[in-house]
Amino acid sequence: MAAMGERETAPFDTTLIVTARPYKHRLETLGKNGLELATYPEPRQIETARHKTMNYLFYLAAGRWAKQRGADEALITNPDGTLSETNTANLLFVAGKTVITPLSPTALRGITQSAALDLLRSRGYDTREEPVPMNFALESDGIIVTNSLMGAVPVLGIDGKKTGCGQHGLCEKINRGIMG
Numbered sequence: 001m002a003a004m005g006e007r008e009t010a011p012f013d014t015t016l017i018v019t020a021r022p023y024k025h026r027l028e029t030l031g032k033n034g035l036e037l038a039t040y041p042e043p044r045q046i047e048t049a050r051h052k053t054m055n056y057l058f059y060l061a062a063g064r065w066a067k068q069r070g071a072d073e074a075l076i077t078n079p080d081g082t083l084s085e086t087n088t089a090n091l092l093f094v095a096g097k098t099v100i101t102p103l104s105p106t107a108l109r110g111i112t113q114s115a116a117l118d119l120l121r122s123r124g125y126d127t128r129e130e131p132v133p134m135n136f137a138l139e140s141d142g143i144i145v146t147n148s149l150m151g152a153v154p155v156l157g158i159d160g161k162k163t164g165c166g167q168h169g170l171c172e173k174i175n176r177g178i179m180g
Contacts, residue, residue, distance in 0.1 A: 026150050030072060033168060034156035035145060037086060038071035039134070043079045044106060063087040073145065075158060078104050082131040089145035089153075092116065093132055094170065096141065099125050102132040112146040115178040123173075140164050144171055151175040 027033060040062040062074035066087065073086040084104035085091055090113035093100040099120050101113065117127050137143060142164035143155035152174035155163050 023149060026072075027153060032072075032156070034154040035072040036070070036156055037073050037075040037158045038066040038069045039159055040065055040074040040076055040087070043077045043081070044084060045079050059087040078102075078106075078131075080131070082133055083137055086145055089147040089150070091132075092144040092146065092152075093137060093140045094142045094144065094164070097125050099127045100132060100140075101127070101129045103129050110146055110148070112148050112151060112178065116144070116146050116152055116174045119174055119177040134158075138163060142170070144174070146174075151179055 026035075042058075042062070044058060059074075059076075062076060066072070066074035073088060075086055076084045078084050082104070083091060083102045085102070085107045090107070090110040091102055092113065093102070099117065101117070121127055138158060138161055140163070143158075144152050145155060146152050152171040154168050154171050157163055
């Protein structure tokens, strides 16, 4: 994180803060082979969500809310009730050889999401972006979450309801393909 320092000392004086710790994969930490999601009751209506900003409060609150209910991530919805993302990851919905990313006016595209979609297209999958209602999510063959730390991880359930087959094998193929 970098922020502007005192202007009197130099025109480009900045304060730099760096924190680091060894990364342990989320699934290893949880002792699970996928993530459980809980649908956050407050739809995201913040226009700045589609920009990289230092305002993470909505997602922090959603993540804490989900953990209090025994879930690993909060499922974020759009104001119209369609699905958008989780509090830390992008969503991919698998239906046969089609992968759907939720259409969301304020979701920030992910680097890993884009790399996964490119890889899947190169392997014969059709990809498209469209609104995803909850019933489609629960009826899909599987749901995958992606972010730069975890890679591709299967979703095991939403609000206590089991999802499709989990896409464990597909997640492994994606991770090998984009992370080496």
